[in-house]
Amino acid sequence: MVNPNQQTISDRDTCLTPEDLAALRENLTEQLQFRREQLQQITADAGPGDDDGSGLPAASQVEVRAKLATSARMVLADIEAALRRMDEQRYGDCHLCLRPIARDRLMIVPQARYCARCQQVGEAGR
Numbered sequence: 001m002v003n004p005n006q007q008t009i010s011d012r013d014t015c016l017t018p019e020d021l022a023a024l025r026e027n028l029t030e031q032l033q034f035r036r037e038q039l040q041q042i043t044a045d046a047g048p049g050d051d052d053g054s055g056l057p058a059a060s061q062v063e064v065r066a067k068l069a070t071s072a073r074m075v076l077a078d079i080e081a082a083l084r085r086m087d088e089q090r091y092g093d094c095h096l097c098l099r100p101i102a103r104d105r106l107m108i109v110p111q112a113r114y115c116a117r118c119q120q121v122g123e124a125g126r
Helices: 004-014 018-044 059-087 103-108 116-124
Strands: none
């Protein structure tokens, strides 16, 4: 027999209230703006800076900027995808097992596509 209190706890852990969704959307929107600004800054900094005397940025700086830009673009894409899922009423479900992603996980990583279990399985397979 299932304890009704356990069901309530389980529901609370996975169900998102309208207030939760509003807070998550605000968080994602702020992250979106931050990443866009970050990407603009990275590309603006691509001009001459510390150089090797040739007037060109040092190769290590170019490599670091390229990696930062790639990372910022990846996170930006994840954030945009999460906002699209919200608009399409598909937000909060794991892309693999299709179960709800835990509320606490989404509050920490609002752009999460996978529940913690599927994320762990995916990372273990790398």
